[in-house]
Amino acid sequence: MTESNDTTPLASLLAHLPEPEPGRRKGKLHSTTVAVLRNMIVTGVLAPGTRLNERELCEQLSVSRTPVREAIKTLTQDGLLRSLPNYSAVVSELDPDELNSLIDVVTVIEGLAGELAIAHVTDEDVAEIGLLHYQMLLHHTRDELPGYFEANKAFHRKIVELSHNSILVWVWELLALRVDRARFSSNRWPTRWKTAIQEHQLILDALSTRDGERLARTMREHVRNGLSSLVTSLQTANGTDASQKD
Amino acid sequence: MTESNDTTPLASLLAHLPEPEPGRRKGKLHSTTVAVLRNMIVTGVLAPGTRLNERELCEQLSVSRTPVREAIKTLTQDGLLRSLPNYSAVVSELDPDELNSLIDVVTVIEGLAGELAIAHVTDEDVAEIGLLHYQMLLHHTRDELPGYFEANKAFHRKIVELSHNSILVWVWELLALRVDRARFSSNRWPTRWKTAIQEHQLILDALSTRDGERLARTMREHVRNGLSSLVTSLQTANGTDASQKD
């Protein structure tokens, strides 16, 4: 009964499928499946609470159960799914507590990234990050949501990578997964769009002047502000987009 | 050639196998396999660089390839293995760069834990942590390495859990895996044993007096000192226990 309303939302996702060269068709099914499923969960195509039936997924993704099972295990480890023994994996809920927890952790992680980045940042890096900043400005003026998202994430990732700290990057990617999910879940723009862009400018300034302490502080504030407002907007919109319920 | 010197090191690990009641023998093979393999890697039974042959592992663990494959995927995600397509998974090396990276990240994570813990700590918690502290003292006087390790980890975990921040706990567990690996890899005691215990005392004091800032600072210093000394001792002992090489 609860499975009827899928107007093949897979189609759009399946379009993302690399569809690689026919040669060498071994060794990528697992990662592809993980990527597709992850996208579906992060973007909300698979809503929180959805039960994942392995056989269905097999048919929809046109693969056998083995890669699907492995993907489920992987995504469970990432926290996107919850699995109980002998029971279907379920898309995890966006727990408000967890989102608040996320704020604190991402704040210190990106703050540390800012602190460490200063030691490695080059003029070229500053230019690249500046480019991303102006891309965001452009997307802002054009009201292009996905483009802004993408540039924003690239902006932050670039700074995190500048830390030259592999563990930091690793943890950040794990956290970013959950942040992205929350962002997609609140389908509308954050009210602090312009503020965010101003903060990005401050971050860029701190990078150019190689002011590590200021960079770290600015990033911490920026992250905390952004995520707090995100959580707030999610709480207020607390069921408006839960279009389906039984 | 390089695979000859295994005097069935599995035996000790297999002893850890729960060997559950014959009834309900379904649904635990995967987690058990993960746990066993993880233990083998963290404790160094499986040395860095070791190739993991699936069939061999199946025979040794008496399970089929499916749970073994899933376990390998899981541990790869945890960073304990490196997997290349169409190639055996390999136990990852303890990259010195990565260990240095680990220091910075664990420092801010445990620092944040200290900061947050104050808001939740009760007298009972203080008592429990104090108990662990004195257990460590006891193990110290008795020169009991594994007991000290265990109590030390419980001490830190308890404070991390006091943060009541699920994301923080999750990340900490991921990081602790790598820290443990490094600890086991340097099989000897850190020279700063007594210092560590003194620092634990300071942490305990800060907890009792509910001094959040001091707790955070003390924990940061303690973690940084401990891990730095660990990395140093690993670098100096940089090949002494690499008993086998081709």
Added chain:
DNA sequence: CACCGCCATCTTGCATGCAAGAGTTTTGGC
């Protein structure tokens, strides 16, 4: 003698088969 290419074997990646646990429905008894 050295180097290149080919064949045998091994190993992984994926598909599928089978059994056990859980939920559901139906049927029998009260």
Added chain:
DNA sequence: GCCAAAACTCTTGCATGCAAGATGGCGGTG
């Protein structure tokens, strides 16, 4: 008519089979 128990079905967990890529040895050739 209602409750309970049994059987059915559905779904997952694990085992195994099969094919493609990789490795290593061997022979041929320059």
